[in-house]
């Protein structure tokens with residue numbers, strides 16, 4: 351039994367450190383351009399996540415279009431019809447647990463919605479928003 355707790359504990363620590371490390375590196379990037387930078391903001395992140403833009407294939411979409419704004423439930427890729435598992439690490443422990451996956455999808459998904467890559471500030475804000483929700 352003790353071993354299980356120990357494993358769970360180690361797992362949750364390692365999960366937290368991947369996304370925390372990523373946020374820290376984004377923060378350092380932002381600070382290079384703005385030495386007054388105070389920190390990421392979930393309100394700004396919410397706007398990035400929920401506002402609609404003329405995105406891929408000229409469609410007016412937001413991040414919500416595929417992920418919904420309830421991160422404990424499945425979403426659906428509006429272009430392919432495929433189910434997307436919940437975005438919240440609380441119900442889907444694989445989420446935000448791998449640097450490569452996070453970077454890859456943020457890059458793609460910003461292109462889907464904003465037709466450009468996200469800035470370090472935008473990526474930090476939007477991750478902060480995702481982590482702030484249940």
Ligand code: HEC
Pocket residue numbers: 398399411412413414415416417426427428429433434435437444445446447448451452455456459460462463476
């Ligand atoms: C066209 C549909 C679509 C849109 C729009 C979209 N996403 Fe995604 N997103 C996906 C798919 C597909 C995946 C990967 C499949 C999976 O992990 O279940 C994904 C994965 C992610 C992940 C998971 C990375 C991980 O660690 O598992 C994050 C974070 C994310 N998207 C954020 C965003 C943000 C922020 C936006 C808006 C800028 C956005 N998405 C818009 C389809 C979309």
